[in-house]
Amino acid sequence: MKIIVDAMGGDNAPLEIIKGTMLAVDEFGIDEAVLLGDENVINSCVKENNITLNNTKVINCTQVIDNCDDAKVVLRGKPDSSMAVGFKLLNDGEGDAFVSAGNTGAITVGATLITKRIKGVKRPAIASVMPSTSKPFVLMDCGANAECKSEYLYQFGLLGSIYMQNIFGVANPTVALANNGTEETKGTPTVKEAYNLMKSAPYNFIGNIEGRQIPFGDADVVVADGFTGNLILKTYEGVAKALMQGIKNAFYKNTLSKLSYLGVRSGINDMKTQFDYKEYGGAVMLGVRKPVIKAHGSADARCFKNAIKQAVMFLQTDLIDKIEKELQSEE
Amino acid sequence: MKIIVDAMGGDNAPLEIIKGTMLAVDEFGIDEAVLLGDENVINSCVKENNITLNNTKVINCTQVIDNCDDAKVVLRGKPDSSMAVGFKLLNDGEGDAFVSAGNTGAITVGATLITKRIKGVKRPAIASVMPSTSKPFVLMDCGANAECKSEYLYQFGLLGSIYMQNIFGVANPTVALANNGTEETKGTPTVKEAYNLMKSAPYNFIGNIEGRQIPFGDADVVVADGFTGNLILKTYEGVAKALMQGIKNAFYKNTLSKLSYLGVRSGINDMKTQFDYKEYGGAVMLGVRKPVIKAHGSADARCFKNAIKQAVMFLQTDLIDKIEKELQSEE
Known part of the structure; x- marks a missing residue:
């Protein structure tokens, strides 16, 4: 189980995102967490706060998406942002799920246009x-x-x-x-x-x-x-x-x-x-081909951990397969 | 200033409606309150609770509208309900405002179809x-x-x-x-x-x-x-x-x-x-030719008094005239 994490998204990034990811790694037996973001920022945050990164790799991304960015142009316009890289890695099979506390519009666009819908789904929705x-x-x-x-x-x-x-x-x-x-x-x-x-x-x-x-x-x-x-x-x-x-x-x-x-x-x-x-971590993009989780913008470590828990549950319950089968039987 | 009151509408009718009306008569210098409803029910409620009706007359209505009634047919189907009589009296100039804690749908239909809109208003709304x-x-x-x-x-x-x-x-x-x-x-x-x-x-x-x-x-x-x-x-x-x-x-x-x-x-x-x-009493039908106030369904005496206060303020500020003039100047 490999979880891709946008370390730059949300009000409390990167500290609470990194802490939440480490909690999740310990608690849910995640094989690898991939932290996406500015390497220097992540590394100095880790150092300053005496965090030990277990089963985690950092991938450097040079661009940042903020909440003012227009969702429609953002992923194309900022291809080396943690968000755009996250969707690309998810699509390339470099991870099993993507979790971000960043710009909701960008996550929606990414999930819909990059991750794409499960066969039979008319419109993915934010649940x-x-x-x-x-x-x-x-x-x-x-x-x-x-x-x-x-x-x-x-x-x-x-x-x-x-x-x-x-x-x-x-x-x-x-x-x-x-x-x-x-x-x-x-x-x-x-x-x-x-x-x-x-x-x-x-x-x-x-x-x-x-x-x-x-x-x-x-x-x-x-x-x-x-x-x-x-x-x-x-x-x-x-x-x-x-x-x-x-x-x-x-x-x-x-x-x-x-x-x-x-x-x-x-x-x-x-x-x-x-x-x-915070108990539930945030929202999920329901109807797309891979687990994409939108953590609360104000997520703290516990909240972000719970957002990752949603991703883990998606994978453990084979939710996406089940949705696909259910939709086939509907037709 | 003459206020028409639906004594049968709302969860706490008629007691709290009558009490609230009496508070309003005392406080706002209302010349006459007209209580509409089953005369026997109103009179025994007044007697049992030692209420003195000041500046108030009771008009007997034999039918009752409840919350299950279909708003569209109710006023025509129950012409002797307190709601239907209220709108008729308001239209006939037998009172300056109508206040009810009853069925919202029926009030909306009554206000729109019986009281009718102010010239220039495209659609009256519940405010x-x-x-x-x-x-x-x-x-x-x-x-x-x-x-x-x-x-x-x-x-x-x-x-x-x-x-x-x-x-x-x-x-x-x-x-x-x-x-x-x-x-x-x-x-x-x-x-x-x-x-x-x-x-x-x-x-x-x-x-x-x-x-x-x-x-x-x-x-x-x-x-x-x-x-x-x-x-x-x-x-x-x-x-x-x-x-x-x-x-x-x-x-x-x-x-x-x-x-x-x-x-x-x-x-x-x-x-x-x-x-x-409860401080504000409820909602007003904004855009119709006379003040029609929808008190909260769960109104107690104080809340209903405040709903009547809204009617009084409508009249004292000439709100309806002002709306009409403003709409004329818009054209």
């Missing part, structure tokens, strides 16, 4: 694993396809279902369609069409889901087009962040409130753990 | 006032129009801007377009078109807003189509509810955590107040 009050669920598409035909939405349900079954061991995952009401008659014409297709799907379609039920884990797979899914995902993260800040401010208010924190810390920590997106 | 970490903002459309043309989105920006200026006293309100990225090139073709229109709008357009910035109050007006807006609104409410439950559970965990609550209560209450949607 984000998210926390809820009861259990994790997957939301897809989170931004790869701003516009979706009804048959793409239908297929997202299938891909998400296979994913939750294999990676999270959920038997017969429930699939719901994000909509502005629970009634069958709700939504845009495309969403209504998707509802009709999904009614006779081979997966466990449970109907529409409204925004207010999503955080309670009412469905294992929540299906949306990439425009809507992205807004759901980020509103979800934004509200959680705003409220967590509010809680922090409440405890920081005065000496008494600071003391009070000691008495409730364990409960607050339970809640933080439950709503901790 | 929800929402809390953020910094200041309230308005999100529209929250569900009246699942599909929107770019010129509707453009006009929502204008309506929302006039609303925030007059009702919340915000000078030169900032208007942002909900999108799956901040770049001008993001979004569906319709959203991109809307962006282009909004760039040369007479209002203060500040560009795209991502979901994660919405809860921090980065814009005074957030524009979306009704499908997306509804999912943003409800995801927002759902995540806040899920986390508030988490906090409650943390404090209820054991004796020590319960005691700790005393020390942090005031800070937690500050946060609750800041994120309290």
